[in-house]
Amino acid sequence: MNRQYKKETICIQSGWQPKNGEPRVLPIYQSTTFKYETSEQMGRLFDLEESGYFYTRLQNPTNDCVAAKICELEGGVAAMLTSSGQAATYYSVFNICEAGDHVIMSATVYGGTFNLLTCTMKKMGIACTVVDPDAPAEEIEKAFLPNTKCVFAETIANPALVVLDIEKFARLAHEHQVPLIVDNTFATPINCNPFKWGADIVTHSTTKYMDGHAMAVGGCIVDSGKFDWSAYPDKFPGLCTPDESYHGITYTEKFGKAAYITKATSQLMRDLGSIQSPQNAFLLNVGLETLPLRMERHCYNAQKTAEFLEAHEKVAWVNYPGLKSNRYYELAQKYMPNGTCGVISFGLKGGRDAAAKMMDRLELASIVTHVADARTSVLHPASHTHRQMNDEQLKEAGVAPDLIRLSVGLEHIDDIIADLEQALSDIE
Numbered sequence: 378m379n380r381q382y383k384k385e386t387i388c389i390q391s392g393w394q395p396k397n398g399e400p401r402v403l404p405i406y407q408s409t410t411f412k413y414e415t416s417e418q419m420g421r422l423f424d425l426e427e428s429g430y431f432y433t434r435l436q437n438p439t440n441d442c443v444a445a446k447i448c449e450l451e452g453g454v455a456a457m458l459t460s461s462g463q464a465a466t467y468y469s470v471f472n473i474c475e476a477g478d479h480v481i482m483s484a485t486v487y488g489g490t491f492n493l494l495t496c497t498m499k500k501m502g503i504a505c506t507v508v509d510p511d512a513p514a515e516e517i518e519k520a521f522l523p524n525t526k527c528v529f530a531e532t533i534a535n536p537a538l539v540v541l542d543i544e545k546f547a548r549l550a551h552e553h554q555v556p557l558i559v560d561n562t563f564a565t566p567i568n569c570n571p572f573k574w575g576a577d578i579v580t581h582s583t584t585k586y587m588d589g590h591a592m593a594v595g596g597c598i599v600d601s602g603k604f605d606w607s608a609y610p611d612k613f614p615g616l617c618t619p620d621e622s623y624h625g626i627t628y629t630e631k632f633g634k635a636a637y638i639t640k641a642t643s644q645l646m647r648d649l650g651s652i653q654s655p656q657n658a659f660l661l662n663v664g665l666e667t668l669p670l671r672m673e674r675h676c677y678n679a680q681k682t683a684e685f686l687e688a689h690e691k692v693a694w695v696n697y698p699g700l701k702s703n704r705y706y707e708l709a710q711k712y713m714p715n716g717t718c719g720v721i722s723f724g725l726k727g728g729r730d731a732a733a734k735m736m737d738r739l740e741l742a743s744i745v746t747h748v749a750d751a752r753t754s755v756l757h758p759a760s761h762t763h764r765q766m767n768d769e770q771l772k773e774a775g776v777a778p779d780l781i782r783l784s785v786g787l788e789h790i791d792d793i794i795a796d797l798e799q800a801l802s803d804i805e
């Protein structure tokens with residue numbers, strides 16, 4: 378597809394490119410397997426000598442079309458879908474790490490990512506150092522070790538809404554010859570392209586705004602193709618030395634800029650599974666078609682809601698990077714001048730008890746674990762998504778015990794504000 382197209386056009390037109398007489402809409406290839414005339418042909422596919430489909434755990438045409446669309450939106454060279462955002466995070470790191478290695482992670486990442494990198498991957502022998510994303514570069518620098526293999530952070534942290542200084546993190550990672558992996562779920566490629574600012578790999582929980590309707594759990598990994606793995610063969614042996622499980626293929630030699638995604642697909646997906654179902658990829662594609670329109674409205678509604686809350690006498694504090702009073706306003710203007718996301722966090726003067734009371738009184742907004750879909754929803758992270766963390770970890774993650782996370786949906790702004798107003802009027 379023509380690189381000059383705007384994102385709105387890519388969202389509609391990219392991915393599935395029907396030929397004469399083919400379906401206009403992306404078909405769901407609901408098939409585990411693909412047929413070949415000769416065993417030799419099939420053998421060549423298994424050896425990665427030819428590209429083609431043979432088993433949906435490795436690749437599926439529906440999934441590939443959707444991955445290609447997200448790849449283009451991010452400005453990458455290759456992408457893959459995964460069964461969930463968690464799987465995307467896991468594969469993005471595990472693709473370049475093994476037992477004995479070390480990663481650096483921003484303290485404010487999503488609770489599931491925090492758990493994965495600090496607990497589960499630790500059991501696999503991969504150590505993780507947690508850093509304050511707002512710390513000066515000299516401070517973060519101290520976390521790098523000779524066996525560090527990547528740095529992981531979120532464009533806009535869930536739920537702390539910390540805006541990442543992507544350039545600072547990219548510079549630090551590159552000075553230590555490792556890639557920066559950025560989870561771009563909250564900003565989406567509509568509001569931010571981390572590759573433009575130096576990130577090397579982007580991950581997504583497509584479950585959120587990309588799907589946009591809370592229908593399907595999914596994830597995606599996109600490679601910018603910019604990180605030169607072959608310059609550091611000792612650091613990245615998995616990419617730069619022969620893979621015995623693929624007849625001695627060296628990914629960087631054979632696949633060049635597509636090495637990272639090819640390895641993640643043909644090795645990790647083959648061995649660990651976690652594919653996105655073609656049905657879910659189809660739903661994701663429908664969501665992507667309207668992503669630019671929806672992001673614009675999410676951001677508009679969130680801005681109005683944040684301003685309403687900030688002016689309310691019962692509200693103690695509001696955190697939204699679109700507010701001029703916000704400590705991340707300048708960074709948000711730099712990296713996301715057209716808007717950040719639809720998620721706001723706030724606390725009430727009445728504290729944790731008032732928060733619970735207010736949430737129970739909401740009529741339009743519902744209490745759900747989810748964020749970032751069409752329906753306005755609320756959550757109390759300290760009691761829900763982050764309940765595995767102690768008070769110290771909650772503080773480090775930027776999650777105050779009284780924090781209410783409000784995911785502003787696409788309903789009319791007057792109705793969203795009226796609902797908050799009536800719920801607030803009932804509490805101390």
Ligand code: PLP
Pocket residue numbers: 461462463464466487489490531535560562563581582583584594595596
């Ligand atoms: N990354 C971020 C920023 C998230 O908010 C989430 C889920 O909330 C994930 C990753 C994990 O994604 P999933 O729930 O699709 O596994």
